[in-house]
Amino acid sequence: MGHGHSHHHSHSHKDVNGRNLLISIVLNIAITAAQVIGGIVSGSLALLSDALHNFSDVISLVISYIANKLVKQKASLERTFGYKRAEILAAFINASTLVIVAILLIFEAVKRFQNPQDIKSNLVIWLSIIAILGNGLSVLLLKKSADDNMNLKSAYLHLLTDMMASVAVLIGGLLMKYYQVYWVDSALTLAIALYLIVMGWDLLKNSTKVLMLFTPDDIPIDTIIKDVQTIESIKNVHHVHVWQLNEDEIHFEGHIDFTDDISLSEFDTILHQVEELLLHKYNINHINIQPEYGKHDNKEIIVQD
Template identity: 55%
Template sequence: MSQNHHHHHSHHHISGKNIGITILLNIFITIAQMIGGVLSGSVALLTDALHNFSDVISLLLSYFTNRLAKRKSTLKQTYGYKRAEILSAFINSATLIFIAIYLIIEAIDRIYHPQVVLSDLVIYFALGSIIINFISVLLLSKDAKENMNMKSAYLHLLTDVMTSIAVMIGGILMKYYEIYWMDSLLSILIALYLIYSSYQILWASTKILMQFTPEEVDVKKISEEIKSLPKIKNVHHVHFWQLNDKQLFFEAHIDMEEDIRITEFQIILNEVEEVLKKYKISHCNIQPEFQRCESSALVVEE
């Protein structure tokens, strides 16, 4: 016999209108920067266009996976599609790291092989990218605070603003001082920041996908607190995991000190649930036992 319990959580509603506007803005600036890069001969603009294109992909993934996550559970998808957003956050952050590495390689190549470019075009197109991406950042700032997936997309846009600023500074330095290597240096620094910020989301989403115990959870402390409740002899076969960045799950076997009725266990279960509520655990699955299981270890190899 096992008992399970849910605390219902409302899913954060992402503004489809804001995402739609942001996607259109980024498609426009991607095409514009590609044209500007070809006309000016600027590799920096072409690289920034690639970064903007990754923003479009990121936003599309974020929007559709958020819609998927709202679908109801079925017999074949008992958890629904709630993991879709975490998978998207993983893909987005991993993609951003690869793009950042590509930016570094391109920047180093430009240091050794500087090219004369039409700096005026670089400045104008970079400035346009800064304005459009800054508007996009403002549109998504609210959703980014509530949702890991949207935070990943938000970071894409924020770092693209910074990249465009670097491109514009490089254009100004090329125009007035002919300091061509500064553009490459700024690109490398921004790419390193991209890797740092994206790695945090990549690692957080990886831990959820791998069902690692969340860092804020003290397994021993929670288990000991449950064990201290009346009529509970031991807690073992414990598992903690996250379904997404909001919902924390717990399951365990609980040894009872005596053979009790189901109605008595319901009272004990309510007490266990009160303990778990303090740790923001939204779902628990408890298996009561009496003189049944040989292993009393907290974590048991299945």
């Protein structure tokens, strides 16, 4: 069986990510504690809901931090892939918590609509400003890495949505202070919750696809097969599996039926051509090929194992 792979890792980049996550954890613990106390004292559901979201931020950041550390662990006989999927699993957990928190907030907002309460708006205003500053700093720390890492994107989204929620709470506090419009507290809570569901669902869907070994969205298997079959001596490509292991690795596994009974050295030359094609055109960097000649098996592209 032919096998090839090409990986590009940056341990220093992961160390920076870990440090930034740790700073964000400390900031969000402080924000959460302040908002819980402030929400209870002021009677603001929006502030308490923001505190609950901040608490979910803390949990998500801790999970992301642990995953960031685990992914550096080396493979072993018991764990042949090491902990390469730790960050994907963290993204799935964090996205799930976003959606769950949002549903809880919707229930609480509906209850508060039915039973509006007076709220101490000054406390709401000052605590929301503190939360905006703290979450804003955390967002800046993780923004650069969020584009190409699903784990950090999940943490980034938690922080970004919470910063936006804090802005909404600040606006609500100002409206309550100067216009005594107390129902806006519940309305903002509902808006925050709906936004969380939208953001969380997309990430939950993407991380689920990776965990379920679905073909990545940007990998056109039919086109890949046609390209590989243009290489001389290759008769048929079948029994194909393509999956994403983590943020850095896309795997291709398949059987290749050859037109002639070629030697191992000839196979190695062809394998190198396949690897170059899949890496440079489709960004597939881990390839497993089973060579065949005259074998009577199922020649369909996709075969259920």
